[in-house]
Amino acid sequence: MSQNTAVKEQKAKPVSRKDMTKAQWTWKEMKKNKAGYFMVAPFFILFFVFTVVPVFLSMILSFTSFNLLEMPKVVWLDNYVRLFLDDDIFLTAVQNTLIFAVFTGPISYLLSLFVAWFINELSPRMRAFVTLIFYAPSISGAMYSIFGILFSSDRYGYVNAFLIEYNFIDEPIQFFQNASYVMPLCILVALWTSLGVTFLSFIAGLQTVDVSLYEAGAIDGVRNRWQELWYITLPTMKEQLMFGAVMSITGSFGFGGIVTALAGFPSVDYCAWTIMHHLEDYGGQRFEVGYSSAIATILFIMMITSNLLIKKLLSKVGQ
Amino acid sequence: MARKLRVRKHRVILNRSAGGDAGITVMLIILGALMFLPMYYSLITSLKPLDELWLFPPRFYVTNPTLKNYGDLFKLMSTSWVPFSRYIFNTVLITVAGTFGNLCLGSLAAYALSKIPFPGKNVMFRMIVLSLMFVSTITGIANFITFSTLGLVDNLLAIILPACCSTLGLYLMKQFMDSSVSNEALESARLDGASEFRVFWSIAMPMVKPAWLTLIVYSFQGLWNTGASIYIHSEQLKTFNYAISQILSAGIIRAGASTAAMVIMMIVPVTVFVITQSNIIETMSSSGMKD
Structure with missing residues (x-):
């Protein structure tokens, strides 16, 4: 009802925006639309408590030494100095995280795009079926553990059995105990599970490109499907490309669980140890809150910068 | 129906080389097989009787399918400390409560961010x-402190x-409202004296x-797969996925x-x-991120 009186007031005494200072005008708008604040409040209160505040809290705590029992002690940059100068495992973790992100992010992004593009011209029923096959691994919980069985070194290991049967090798390869196999295998499995939201978003994006654009393009001399993709389709679905990039990049930093399930915690020689694992180790197990907050802050900065960077790059596409 | 027509039309108009079509089909089949085989192999393995499980080399098919492994699984589960049904109950409780909460709070906020021009909404959406x-992992340790202050550890x-x-569900819903709920319909309801909540509930939501x-599905998927958590210690509060x-x-x-x-x-x-x-695909068609 307040809405209604606000509307009436406005009609009775027309005040243009110029007559007020910016603060006055904002205040008036705030009062007029106060229902909006009530509606966002429940969500945003929780969002602040569980997402926004923790990010800042981690940043602050990263300058302290804190074990949850005694009061935090301010140590300024000590945690960061220790991370970069004294903690060899952390440096391995940074390296592995970057390798993981560089491989899984772009490859899963391109895979999503091309598979979505490949299936775009199938009949709707067929497209729904193929979509399910490609999308299912990303939602099937712990299904990726099957790779542990496929690549295991005992009697169940299908891959080893196959290689021995055809005389490629004489004895089974210890895939998850051998440092040179662990990373590539984990990346492979991560890719297997990576056709998620990005993929669906691209399928939808391709479906909504206006057909008349293709007709116009054909008249203007677009010769084949590649030119069509590059000159017409991709520029039209730029917003989807942006959203997909964000989802893929964020995802590419979050594959720690797969590594733990396949290669163990910790993996052999820390060969697939990522920042996520380091965080889990210091935060979830040793309760070195200050130190793990520093790790979390670094991971946060890495994720946000790579996202914003790629967003900036993508916004240049087609300009 | 419109969508189907569009695809056909698309085909007729543009010259598609047969070689390209064939290449794409082959690529799709190879990639599809790679995606599908691991799932197929787990399904097959779960149906193998004991003697076939131990065959060497392992086979990609099953001759005498059996459900015995599923029975064994439940037997194994019933020997755990906590009755197996408790794990399932926990997972269902978390999933239903979390999804319901996310749906209520998320759609209210999405409506306000999309349709009510209050100052500050752009900052909020940003x-x-x-x-x-x-990823939410980085807030884990700080949240642990919050929960222990609130006395919610092990709850x-x-x-x-x-x-x-x-936030994903809220984001998708807000974008969808931007593109498919017309302001005119809402405005006329407001002029008829409907409260903002009423407009949200009886006009925007059905649209x-x-x-x-989509919001329900994503929330559900995330919660269904909840595994071990640093906030939960008691065995009787652990989830199905953890078990x-x-x-x-x-x-x-x-x-x-x-x-x-x-x-x-x-x-x-x-x-x-x-x-x-x-x-979900329909929702995704407006998922695009501007600027």
Whole structure:
């Protein structure tokens, strides 16, 4: 009802925006639309408590030494100095995280795009079926553990059995105990599970490109499907490309669980140890809150910068 | 129907080389096989009787399919400390409560961000977009402090409350409302004296059914797969996924039971997706990120 009186007031005494200072005008708008604040409040209160505040809290705590029992002690940059100068495992973790992100992010992004593009011209029923096959691994919980069985070194290991049967090798390869196999295998499995939201978003994006654009393009001399993709389709679905990039990049930093399930915690020689694992180790197990907050802050900065960077790059596409 | 026509039309107009079509089909079949085989192999393994499980070399098919592994799985589960039904109850409770909370809070906020021009909404939406750019793991330790202050450690609320403010569903719903709920319909209802909540409930919500289904599906998938958590210590509060991961970690020796467990965990989200697929794709068509 307040809405209604606000509307009436406005009609009775027309005040243009110029007559007020910016603060006055904002205040008036705030009062007029106060229902909006009530509606966002429940969500945003929780969002602040569980997402926004923790990010800042981690940043602050990263300058302290804190074990949850005694009061935090301010140590300024000590945690960061220790991370970069004294903690060899952390440096391995940074390296592995970057390798993981560089491989899984772009490859899963391109895979999503091309598979979505490949299936775009199938009949709707067929497209729904193929979509399910490609999308299912990303939602099937712990299904990726099957790779542990496929690549295991005992009697169940299908891959080893196959290689021995055809005389490629004489004895089974210890895939998850051998440092040179662990990373590539984990990346492979991560890719297997990576056709998620990005993929669906691209399928939808391709479906909504206006057909008349293709007709116009054909008249203007677009010769084949590649030119069509590059000159017409991709520029039209730029917003989807942006959203997909964000989802893929964020995802590419979050594959720690797969590594733990396949290669163990910790993996052999820390060969697939990522920042996520380091965080889990210091935060979830040793309760070195200050130190793990520093790790979390670094991971946060890495994720946000790579996202914003790629967003900036993508916004240049087609300009 | 319109969509189908469009595809056909698209085909007729543009010259598609037969070679390109063939190449794409071959690529799709190879990639599809690579995606599908691991799932197929777990399904097959879960149906193998003991003697076939131990065959060397392992086979990609099963001659005498049996459900014995599923029975074994439940026998294994019933020997755990806590009755197996308790794990399932916990998972269902978290999933239902978290999804319901996220749906209520998320759609209210999405409506306000999309349709009410209050000052500050752009900043709020920008924060939502930023939150999509990092994984929630990094807030874990700080949240642990919050929960211990609130006395919520070892309480399922520690999992449910953060799930209620998960942002992907809100983001998708807000974008969908921007593109498919017309302001005119809302405005005329407002002039008729309907309160903002009433407009939201009886006009906007029925128009965005695909978006709320999508929100439900994503929230559901995330919560269904909730595993071990640093906030939960008691065995009787652990989830189904946690119980299953314990069986998986017991190792390859239980290949039969563990593949059965994987198949059970997989079936629910995949079925949900099959039912809701067209709605999710429809929602995704407005998922684009501006600027």
